[in-house]
Amino acid sequence: MNAYTSNVATGAEGAQAFPIPDNVYAETVTEVRHYTDRLFRFRTTRPASFRFRSGEFVMIGLPNAERPVFRAYSVASPAWDDELEFFSIKVPGGPLTEYLQKVKVGDTILMRKKPTGTLVIDALLPGKRLYLLSTGTGVAPFASLIRDPEVYEKFEEVILVQTCREVAELAYARELYDDVVNHEFLGELAAGKLRLYDSATREPHPRQGRITDLIDSGKLFVDLGVPPFDPSVDRAMICGSMAMIKDTKDRLERFGLVEGANNAPNTFVVERAFVG
Numbered sequence: 001m002n003a004y005t006s007n008v009a010t011g012a013e014g015a016q017a018f019p020i021p022d023n024v025y026a027e028t029v030t031e032v033r034h035y036t037d038r039l040f041r042f043r044t045t046r047p048a049s050f051r052f053r054s055g056e057f058v059m060i061g062l063p064n065a066e067r068p069v070f071r072a073y074s075v076a077s078p079a080w081d082d083e084l085e086f087f088s089i090k091v092p093g094g095p096l097t098e099y100l101q102k103v104k105v106g107d108t109i110l111m112r113k114k115p116t117g118t119l120v121i122d123a124l125l126p127g128k129r130l131y132l133l134s135t136g137t138g139v140a141p142f143a144s145l146i147r148d149p150e151v152y153e154k155f156e157e158v159i160l161v162q163t164c165r166e167v168a169e170l171a172y173a174r175e176l177y178d179d180v181v182n183h184e185f186l187g188e189l190a191a192g193k194l195r196l197y198d199s200a201t202r203e204p205h206p207r208q209g210r211i212t213d214l215i216d217s218g219k220l221f222v223d224l225g226v227p228p229f230d231p232s233v234d235r236a237m238i239c240g241s242m243a244m245i246k247d248t249k250d251r252l253e254r255f256g257l258v259e260g261a262n263n264a265p266n267t268f269v270v271e272r273a274f275v276g
């Protein structure tokens, strides 16, 4: 155990202090931003020794119990960033997010030391067009990837797709897209390459419907002005709920794309968006 302890929002009056376990980094929250009553992002300091590949996830917890609850969170910030960013759902009564949603600047976040994950460029064969297909907080690993210069070196076109229930939930990815295209150095790399295609399912929206339905109707391709998925040029990453992954994977496989992994790169990869 480390010598020091930390107070953090526990949702209860008079937060209790617990020792920080040895095998984790204890980082400080630098920014918290609530988008809706279901979604928020937070940023933390980054340990100097922490290395990860854009698209990977880490286990996050709070020092609010002797044995803290950890949940997998995709790192939403790019590998070059001095800070770490995470995008989270708020699950009422969730063992971690019930407390995590109350963190404030200056609070301590625990992070296990080893990042991992399949949504990495190395798990895909070279291609021309990269689809990043997400629902809800599944956009987080892609927030990292679209801020990574390597993506623009490897692909001619990068299409960030996100479906959410409500229009307000699309704000995080919209801002991200604007930040990238207006960024002094990423903007130049992403110019003419990065595209955002978002849709809402439970509110009126110009592109209403689930990503799966937009693929089935062909509206996705018509709107983007691109041919349907083609395994010779198109690559994809999927991140969403178990059901969304299964349904989206089915569509890609129908077009002849094949699931890959770190040790067996292919034309698409998947990862579950984590909640809790």
Ligand code: A2P
Binding pocket: 135, 136, 163, 164, 165, 166, 200, 201, 202, 210, 211, 212, 241, 243, 244, 245, 247, 248
């Ligand atoms: P819907 O509103 O029709 O359920 P959630 O917030 O529940 O994770 O959902 C995020 C978005 O993912 C919602 O727009 C939801 O649509 C959509 N979604 C849920 N299940 C699937 C699925 N199996 N395939 C594609 N999209 C899905």
